[in-house]
Amino acid sequence: MKEALNAIRQQAMDQIKEATSPEKLNEIRVAILGKKGELTNILKSMKDVAPEDRPKVGQMVNDTRAEIENVLEEAKKSLESALRAERLKAETIDVTLPAQKMQLGHRHPNTIALEEIERVFIGMGYEVVEGPEVEKDYYNFEALNIPADHPAKDEQDTFYVNGDILLRTQTSGAQVHEMEKGKLPIRMISPGRVFRADEVDATHSPSFHQVEGLVIDKNITFADLKGTLVAFAQQMFGAETKVKFRPHHFPFTEPSAEMDVSCFKCGGKGCRFCKGEGWIEILGCGMVHPHVLEMCHIDPEEYTGFAFGVGLERIALLKYEIDDMRLLYENDYRFLKQF
Amino acid sequence: MNTALSWIKAYVPDLKCTDQEYMDAMTLTGTKVEGYERRDKNLEKIVVGQIESIERHPDADKLVVCQVNIGSEVIQIVTGAPNAEVGMKVPVVLDGGKVAGGHDGSPLPENGVPIKAGKLRGVPSAGMMCSIEELGSDRNFYPEQPEDGLYVFPEDTEVGADAVELLGMHDTIFEYEITSNRVDCYSLLGIAREVAATFKLPFVPPVIKETGNDEDAGSYISVEVKDPDLCPRYTARVVKNVKIAPSPKWMQRRLAASGIRPINNLVDITNYVMVELGQPMHAYDLSTIAGKKIIVKRANDGDEFVTLDGQTRKLDSGMLMICDGEKPVGLAGIMGGENSMITDDVDTVLFEAATFIGSNIRKSAKRAGLRTDASGIFEKGLDPRNAEVAINRACQLIEELGCGEVVGGIVDVKEPLADLRVLPFRPDKYNALLGTDISEEDMITIFEKLELVYDASARTLTIPSFRQDLVGQADLAEEVARFFGYDKIPTTLPGGNALGGLPHKLRVEAKARDIAEYCGFSQAYVYSFESPKVFDKLLIPADSPLRQTVTISNPLGEDFSVMRTVSLNGILTSLATNFNRRNANVRLYELGNVYLPKSVPVTDYPDERMQFTLGFYGDGDFFTMKGVVEEFLDSVGLSEKRTYTADGSLPFLHPGRQAVITYKGEKIGFLGELHPQVCDNYDIGDKVYVAVLDMPAVVPFTSFDHRYEGIARFPAVSRDLSMVVPKTVTAGQIEEVIEQRGGKILEECKLFDVYEGAQILTGYKSMAYKLTFRAKDRTLEDADITGAMKKILNGLESLGIELRS
Structure with a gap:
């Protein structure tokens, strides 16, 4: 009996070793362990074994069966894993073939610049408000301390609808609308479209965009204006950016300043981009003129404030190195897709 | 404004700095130097x-x-x-x-x-x-x-x-940008005063001495100002025995460095005074002045006058003229007349130094089409006190140069001069506004350097007449800031906390940008004004209210003359540009206003309506665009039923391929295929699809709220419905019936096939829907489905629809 079992085991091991496919392994399983298999046949001959030996023989048969099953299972796993490896190898792709993109659209550089500006100021607690593009003379000029015979009101600069209604030349009118609401303190920016009677060329457009800023509260100082705009410049153009304030004149602010930033291309050493100066003029700003406050029924002895205005196209042209303003309004896809 | 460094140094003798130091320092105190040029850089x-x-x-x-x-x-x-x-x-x-x-x-x-x-x-x-x-x-x-x-x-x-x-060429010419408030800096002395204050050095202006013989100018000339509202001051002096000759080299050199051509001693003196003091002057040949009389008055409409450049100028009653007893001899503040011009054999000269109202000079010069150095200065509005200083300075130079014999006295016709302005000195206020801690003494030093007179007992500052820009305390704070140094003012942030953010309308617009871009549309920026011809290009009928526009009275040209009332032209023009440049499959969107006047002519703010405009050519069709619209509406919370009505009412769209979009009964926009005639008008040789969403109509329905409704736990049952449908019946009608009659258990009805052709009866189409039923709280039974289907089928029958066998 024992010999017979050993013979079966040996035969099974030899056959398994030679098997090259799962199908073959299955045949071996059926031939040995199946209902009509050799090992099953031995079990059937148990009736010839002495009753006292039966448990022992039974144990031997089961051990042999378990042993064969184990080896079979392992052989199967190893065969399958070899087959999978082969298949994976065959499935190798060229990962450098082109991507199938979703063909997303592209945002206009003006909007990209605007969203950056908004992000910075919203982070500093500013609300974004809008003002009308077709504006009344009072809001565009008079309330901003620009008297009736000021050169800025000349027809050559301003598009008029009639004597009283015009296309706003600056977003500063939004300041006045906001102050007139009578809700203090104010901390706002107002982006929008403005119009000037300039012929179209590489650096001019009769329609462009500004972002106006206004803060009104008790104890607002010129130092606050400086600190705010330094923070803006550094978030917009990089933490290394240096800032220079030059005295200037605007009718609606006093003191007034223009702000230059160190050239963000050359870091201030001077390059073609900043015309060798190392500085780039970015915006105009100042402390809100007391007369402007008074016209909006705000007491300049109690409240002070600052205002600033940034040209959006100017930022976009500088930041993204666009050399011709006309590109911004042509909407050629080959231009837009670069943003 | 240009100045030569050598001339500045004549009044600030201790000035020692490099050209770059000068440029930087002056710019930081507000006299912006645009650039400089060394005259000897290549010598x-x-x-x-x-x-x-x-x-x-x-x-x-x-x-x-x-x-x-x-x-x-x-x-x-x-x-x-x-x-x-x-x-x-x-x-x-x-x-x-x-x-x-x-x-x-x-x-x-x-x-x-x-x-x-x-x-x-x-x-x-x-x-x-x-x-x-x-x-x-x-x-x-x-x-x-x-x-x-x-x-x-x-x-x-x-x-x-x-x-x-x-040759006077070891010199540097500085070019400045002078702001409009600093009239005094359109003069060499004005800039020199700023230089002295900037570098904290003594300022040594020329001392003007008394001049003239014992005669009286009044016996040579009388002056009458008939329109003092345009001429607050007119001064005149007389020089006799004039000897015309070249001016000395030092004067020629200074003029040359200022870009002014030396002519002769007399002309050079007037130009020299104009540069030095910022007061234009004029010289007349007294022998040409009829009646020995100067009358300053407005011209008559339609008069003509020959200026000394030989050109005939048309006058109007807004222009101020200098006349003699008979005729005009000068266009005030702009140019003298040919008839009173100085010639080489002149014997007696009448000098004029006057103050004219700046805005009138600006407008007159523009109408006359003649802008001169003099008018450019006058239009800034000059200090009447400077006229007298200037005419005396000119007479002094006449004597110094031996150019003639100055007659004593001055004829001076003027409105009463305003008192010098006196402002309280409020150092705390300046520090509070600037955020600084500058001492009183330092402030006073700054003011005195600028020739403001400090009265310690009254604590006031008297403002010199040439500083017409110093009106209030903020102006004084700026003077302190300029010379303390903007760069030395600390940097702080405003105190207090504030919540920032985008208003809801702008959030919806931001979402519109996101969705458009997800769907492959790139953002365009277009002008708000356009040509009235656009209405014809878009086939908008002559009597359409869309032709009522906000019209610009002084446009750059007809092409930019009306504010748009329809947003399509911009996107179509941009698509045409792309099409002509052979860019394939271009998709653009734009967010911008249209301007609808409330009345014509315009008397009030127009209705500015933000339009979300999309357009494309190339891959895709009507339903591609409809998909983009729905993605947007879904994303901003307009998730209930949107209705698309094909009434063919939009003239610029294909009559059979257009729809007005309504939501809860409100029109919120439209979409469709562009009318082939409009494609032709824009030279686009492909089908174009557009959509416009009227944001003021959309925004009230929008919401960024979300609510979780659970994931279905019970199984769904689906039924396919294959039908023969009369061609005139729309999918919208069928879906309305299905949705109404399917009841609560109808989860979805989805069209999966439309067919027209050989196997279908003429006038009919085949359509197939998959209906999905599900209940939230139980597994549906056959009876539920059968009941619902029966109702639906009854409804469809009434539309003339039959089930396909």
Whole structure:
């Protein structure tokens, strides 16, 4: 009996070793362990074994069966894993073939610049408000301390609808609308479209965009204006950016300043981009003129404030190195897709 | 405004700085220097040489060989100059030196022209003798330069001296951007005063002495100002026995450096005073002044006048004229008349220094089409006190230059001069506004440097008349800030906390941008004004209210003359640009306003309506665009039923492929295929699909709220419905029936096939829907489905629809 079992085991091991496919392994399983298999046949001959030996023989048969099953299972796993490896190898792709993109659209550089500006100021607690593009003379000029015979009101600069209604030349009118609401303190920016009677060329457009800023509260100082705009410049153009304030004149602010930033291309050493100066003029700003406050029924002895205005196209042209303003309004896809 | 550094130094004698330091310091105190140019930047090794002998060149007819004494030695120079003579003193460039340009006056090379010893036609030449053109200027500014040939120095010039110095060219010209409030800085003295304050140095302006004989100008001339509202002050003085001659070199040099051509002593003096004091002047030949009388009055409409440039100018009653007893002799503040012009044989001169209202000069100059140096200054609005200073300064120069005999007295017609402004001195206020801690003493020092007079007992500041811009405390704070230094003011952030953010409308617009871009549309920016012809291009009928526009009265041209009332033109023009440039499959969107007047003519704010406009050509069709619209509406919370009505009402769209979009009964936009005629009008050779969402209609329905409704736990049951449908019945009608009759358990109805063709009866189409039923709380039973289907089928039958077997 024992010999017979050993013979079966040996035969099974030899056959398994030679098997090259799962199908073959299955045949071996059926031939040995199946209902009509050799090992099953031995079990059937148990009736010839002495009753006292039966448990022992039974144990031997089961051990042999378990042993064969184990080896079979392992052989199967190893065969399958070899087959999978082969298949994976065959499935190798060229990962450098082109991507199938979703063909997303592209945002206009003006909007990209605007969203950056908004992000910075919203982070500093500013609300974004809008003002009308077709504006009344009072809001565009008079309330901003620009008297009736000021050169800025000349027809050559301003598009008029009639004597009283015009296309706003600056977003500063939004300041006045906001102050007139009578809700203090104010901390706002107002982006929008403005119009000037300039012929179209590489650096001019009769329609462009500004972002106006206004803060009104008790104890607002010129130092606050400086600190705010330094923070803006550094978030917009990089933490290394240096800032220079030059005295200037605007009718609606006093003191007034223009702000230059160190050239963000050359870091201030001077390059073609900043015309060798190392500085780039970015915006105009100042402390809100007391007369402007008074016209909006705000007491300049109690409240002070600052205002600033940034040209959006100017930022976009500088930041993204666009050399011709006309590109911004042509909407050629080959231009837009670069943003 | 330009100034020569040498002239500034005449009034700020202790000034010592490099050109760059000057530029930086002045810019930081508010007198912005745009740039500077050293006049001698390419002039090197140039001395005065004397020609000792001239011999013919052996091999060239047009050249001569000169022996030139340059002080230290005698060198040989070959020249072609036609005016070379023995004994002449001329500028000589030595070997290794440099000149600014060639003798023909062509544009100067950036780095000059190096000069080296060499041979000219075989004869050695150790340098070059030069003309004023080679030194970078011309006869306009150096009138003593002969028409052709070498520049010649006066006989008493020292041989070997620095020729560039003698020509006044060791100098730097600074160019400024002067802001409109600083009228005083349109003068050399005004800038010099700022220089002195900036560098904290003494300011030494010229001392104006009394001039004139014991006669009285009043006996030569009388002045009447009939329109004092346009001429607050008119001063006149008289100079007799005038001797016209060139002005001295120092005056010519200063004018040349300011870009003004020296003419003769009289003209040069008026120009010199204009630059120095910022007060334009005029000189008349007194013998041409009829009735010895000056009358200042408005012109009559339609009058004509010949200005001294020989041009006839049309006048109107807004223009102020200087007249004599009979006729106009000058266009006030702009240009004198030909009829009273100074000629070389003038004997007695009438000087005028007046103050005119700036805005009137600006408008008059514009209407007359004549903007002069004088009008450019007058239009800024001058200080009436300066007129008297200027005319006296001119008379002083007349005497100093021996140009004539100044008659005593001044004829001065003026409105009462305003008192000098006195403002309280409030140092705490300045520090509070600036965020600084500047001492009172430092502030007073700054003010006094600017010639404000501090009264310690009254604590007031008296403002000099030339500082018309200093009106209130904020103006004084700025003066403190400028000279304390903007760069020294600390940087702080405003105190207090505030919540920032985007208003809801702008959040919806931001979402519109996101969705458009997800769907492949790129953002366009277009103009708000366009041509009225756009309405024809878009086939908008003549009587359409869309043709009522906000119209610009002074547009850049018809193409930019009306504010748009329909947003399509911008996107179509941009698509056409792309199409013509062969860009394939272009998708664009734009967010911008249309402007609908509330009444015409416009008397109030128009209705500015933000439009979300999309357009594309290339891959896709009507339903592609419809998909984009729905993605957007879904994303901003318009998730209930949107209705698409095909009423063919939009003239610019294909009559059978357009829809008005409504939501809860409100029109929120439209979409469709562009009318082929409109495609032709824009030269787009492809089908174009557009959509416009009227944001003010959309925004009230929008919401960014979300609510979780659970994930279905019970199984769904689906039924396919295959139908033969009359062609006139729309999917919208079918879906309405299905949705109404399917009841709560109908989860979805989805069209999966539409077919028209051979197997289907003419006038019919085949349509197939998959209906999905599900209950939230139980597994549906057959009876539920059968009931619902029965209701649906009954409803569909009434539309003339039959089930396909």
